[in-house]
Amino acid sequence: MNRYVEIVSAEHCSRELILLDNMIQDTPLIHHVFFWLKNSDSFEDRDALLAGIRGLAEIPQIKGVHVGVAAATEDRGVVDGSYSASEILLFDSLEDQATYQSHPLHQKFIDEHSDKWEKVVVYDSVKA
Numbered sequence: 001m002n003r004y005v006e007i008v009s010a011e012h013c014s015r016e017l018i019l020l021d022n023m024i025q026d027t028p029l030i031h032h033v034f035f036w037l038k039n040s041d042s043f044e045d046r047d048a049l050l051a052g053i054r055g056l057a058e059i060p061q062i063k064g065v066h067v068g069v070a071a072a073t074e075d076r077g078v079v080d081g082s083y084s085a086s087e088i089l090l091f092d093s094l095e096d097q098a099t100y101q102s103h104p105l106h107q108k109f110i111d112e113h114s115d116k117w118e119k120v121v122v123y124d125s126v127k128a
Helices: 010-025 043-058 094-102 104-113
Strands: 029-037 062-068 085-091 117-126
Touching: 029 043, 029 094, 043 062, 043 085, 043 104, 062 094, 085 094, 094 104
Parallel strands: none
Antiparallel strands: 029 085, 029 117, 062 085
């Protein structure tokens, strides 16, 4: 199974979106995290954070990963593009998500990158 999805070019876009959509439809729990960097103009900090997020894909309980930055969509009152980076992690169960929280690679990610962010917001959702 392809556990890591990141859209890198328009030519791969539809295939990758179909793969991600299928993964999301079959996933009982979605963990969506938004990060705001202290130094939002630092590409170095952003790229280090993104690399750290990508490394989380090695945690066995994670079914899939999407790593992103704010899209340059039209300005609408309901869109918040102020964040620096986001991740979507897919889990098969609440137990898998709980195991992820205490996993050594997740703890290492927090230790190595928490000094870079000023704010983190998490949205966990289960299939309705």
